[in-house]
Amino acid sequence: MKIHILPPAVADQIAAGEVVERPASVVKEMIENAIDANATQIDVFIKDGGKKLIEVRDNGTGMDPEDAEKCVLRHATSKISTIDDVFAIRSFGFRGEALSAISAISNFEIVTKQEKDDAGTCVKVDAGKLISNSPSPANNGTIFRVKNLFFPVPARLAHLKNSGTEMAAIRREFESFALTHPHIGFKLFRDETVVLDFPIGKQFDRVTKVLGEDSSALIPVEGNLPAAKIHGWVLQPGRCGTSKKSQLLWVNGRHIDDHKLAWAIREAYHQTAGIEKHLYPKFAIWIELDPLLVDVNVHPRKTEVKFSEPGDIWSAIKNTVTSGLQRSERSSLSAGGTVAQFTESQTPHRTSSFRSPSFSGGQKRSAANFSRELFTQPKSFSDLHAERSGAIEEEPAPVGKLQLVGQVAKKYILAEAENGLWVFDQHALHERQRFEMFWNDRETLLKEKQTLLVPHTPQLDEEQRELLLKKRDQLNTLGFELDENLNVIAIPSLFTEKDLDMLLADLSEWIGDEQIGEHTSDKLLRKILEYKACRGSVMFGDALQPEEMQKLLDDFQTTQWRNLCPHGRPNHVFWSFEDLDKEFHR
Numbered sequence: 382m383k384i385h386i387l388p389p390a391v392a393d394q395i396a397a398g399e400v401v402e403r404p405a406s407v408v409k410e411m412i413e414n415a416i417d418a419n420a421t422q423i424d425v426f427i428k429d430g431g432k433k434l435i436e437v438r439d440n441g442t443g444m445d446p447e448d449a450e451k452c453v454l455r456h457a458t459s460k461i462s463t464i465d466d467v468f469a470i471r472s473f474g475f476r477g478e479a480l481s482a483i484s485a486i487s488n489f490e491i492v493t494k495q496e497k498d499d500a501g502t503c504v505k506v507d508a509g510k511l512i513s514n515s516p517s518p519a520n521n522g523t524i525f526r527v528k529n530l531f532f533p534v535p536a537r538l539a540h541l542k543n544s545g546t547e548m549a550a551i552r553r554e555f556e557s558f559a560l561t562h563p564h565i566g567f568k569l570f571r572d573e574t575v576v577l578d579f580p581i582g583k584q585f586d587r588v589t590k591v592l593g594e595d596s597s598a599l600i601p602v603e604g605n606l607p608a609a610k611i612h613g614w615v616l617q618p619g620r621c622g623t624s625k626k627s628q629l630l631w632v633n634g635r636h637i638d639d640h641k642l643a644w645a646i647r648e649a650y651h652q653t654a655g656i657e658k659h660l661y662p663k664f665a666i667w668i669e670l671d672p673l674l675v676d677v678n679v680h681p682r683k684t685e686v687k688f689s690e691p692g693d694i695w696s697a698i699k700n701t702v703t704s705g706l707q708r709s710e711r712s713s714l715s716a717g718g719t720v721a722q723f724t725e726s727q728t729p730h731r732t733s734s735f736r737s738p739s740f741s742g743g744q745k746r747s748a749a750n751f752s753r754e755l756f757t758q759p760k761s762f763s764d765l766h767a768e769r770s771g772a773i774e775e776e777p778a779p780v781g782k783l784q785l786v787g788q789v790a791k792k793y794i795l796a797e798a799e800n801g802l803w804v805f806d807q808h809a810l811h812e813r814q815r816f817e818m819f820w821n822d823r824e825t826l827l828k829e830k831q832t833l834l835v836p837h838t839p840q841l842d843e844e845q846r847e848l849l850l851k852k853r854d855q856l857n858t859l860g861f862e863l864d865e866n867l868n869v870i871a872i873p874s875l876f877t878e879k880d881l882d883m884l885l886a887d888l889s890e891w892i893g894d895e896q897i898g899e900h901t902s903d904k905l906l907r908k909i910l911e912y913k914a915c916r917g918s919v920m921f922g923d924a925l926q927p928e929e930m931q932k933l934l935d936d937f938q939t940t941q942w943r944n945l946c947p948h949g950r951p952n953h954v955f956w957s958f959e960d961l962d963k964e965f966h967r
């Protein structure tokens with residue numbers, strides 16, 4: 382074949398693949414444009430997960446008839462003129478390719494009017510071909526209607542997920558903008574019903590709503606560095622969970638996925654509060670940088686950015702979160718009467734700072750070492766249990782009397798035994814004990830169900846509903862009764878209706894986690910009981926009375942799988958006096 386230049390519509394359809402991956406990408410581009418046009422109210426209407434219709438209305442500047450036609454051309458932008466402008470960009474758009482791409486692969490319509498004009502304009506484009514440009518009644522601002530997305534490229538259409546999943550992605554995109562722009566009102570409609578409504582208001586209110594947390598569960602973080610300003614909110618360490626959702630980061634107002642920065646935040650939790658790294662805090666954090674220090678032009682969909690000093694940003698974010706956590710810890714310490722108050726420098730922050738060389742001989746009881754041994758030679762008590770916790774003792778070895786010394790930093794319980802010193806993670810310890818109680822009683826627990834007075838419709842997004850539906854039959858053998866629309870008719874007596882939304886959201890997350898392997902009924906049951914065990918347990922950060930602590934210590938004597946919490950974290954470390962003596966060269 383001889384070389385020929387592709388017709389612009391075909392070139393646009395190819396390029397569209399880079400910008401528009403799915404309906405949510407259209408929503409993103411349209412909202413960005415509306416914000417760039419100074420809108421104060423943005424309404425998004427979705428039909429059939431965006432496959433039928435994506436409509437975005439704004440009350441921004443609008444366009445005149447000439448621009449309304451020009452804006453769908455490739456490289457049509459009012460935002461930059463030279464390449465240098467890209468590096469100082471403050472608006473979202475600059476590539477001038479979103480509208481050309483979207484209009485190349487849909488039935489596209491613009492209705493727009495500027496305040497100074499009497500009449501508006503309506504421009505129609507089908508698969509990149511201009512159909513009409515005519516005067517039209519319009520309010521000030523712009524309406525974009527995208528119908529039948531991907532119809533000229535059926536191969537792309539086939540790649541779309543079902544409507545519920547596409548809607549969930551749209552919702553995440555929408556929330557990201559709503560969180561960042563509290564001075565703009567946002568409404569999301571699904572098939573004509575409002576599903577999210579954010580009136581103009583405080584950023585914090587939007588954050589609590591989107592993260593689904595009480596305001597008291599969130600800790601503000603703030604960093605004012607010469608090259609970066611950081612602000613946002615992070616979750617109380619004791620409430621970290623296994624879900625990676627709700628880890629939200631923005632750089633100069635752009636929502637980004639950056640695993641390294643998320644890791645920096647987990648590192649701060651680990652070092653400050655001893656939170657294990659497989660537990661994830663929810664957070665919403667905004668980083669403002671000099672635009673010259675960050676390259677936003679590395680990815681056509683702009684979900685990644687390149688920092689000129691990535692290491693500095695990493696430390697900046699880690700330090701900011703660390704000091705937020707420390708500040709909150711100090712204020713909660715001074716508020717409660719703890720048995721033993723340690724200053725920060727005296728508190729062992731890192732679990733890894735429990736040094737191991739001295740555990741090499743004699744009575745090594747460091748949970749980490751202990752569980753490692755057990756991982757290599759598991760005795761079978763219950764294979765099911767072994768799959769995740771590894772630590773199994775058929776008969777727990779006697780510990781001897783444990784004498785309470787006190788509580789440290791509202792997190793750890795110190796106890797003296799005849800032969801050494803025990804330090805317990807109070808949450809992990811209690812959680813393990815509760816889990817065992819439920820696990821041992823599981824047969825009876827499952828038989829006791831309660832029928833709800835009125836069926837409960839869980840608060841779940843489409844993605845979560847679909848995941849749960851896959852396991853409906855199994856859940857129905859485990860004390861739940863869910864109808865085919867996931868309305869909850871009955872629940873195991875061990876739960877209350879109040880637990881349901883969180884529990885089901887948690888389960889859907891677990892069902893979606895491919896690392897679990899096969900999601901058998903036994904594992905599902907275990908997960909449900911873990912949830913129950915975790916929720917009712919004393920938290921990291923709870924001040925405990927001496928009697929409460931002594932009770933935990935007494936119960937530890939009969940705890941079967943003693944070394945780990947249900948999630949597989951150690952719940953204690955032990956130093957024999959012999960080891961301590963050696964440490965001090967006695």
Ligand code: ADP
Pocket residue numbers: 410414415418439441442443444452457458459460473474475476477478479480481523
């Ligand atoms: P970019 O945003 O990169 O400039 P787009 O293709 O998204 O490229 O938009 C092209 C141009 O259309 C914009 O530069 C802007 O001038 C105009 N435009 C797009 N959306 C709107 C809107 N909602 N209100 C006013 N003007 C808009």
Ligand code: MG
Pocket residue numbers: 410413414473474475477479480
């Ligand atoms: Mg744009």
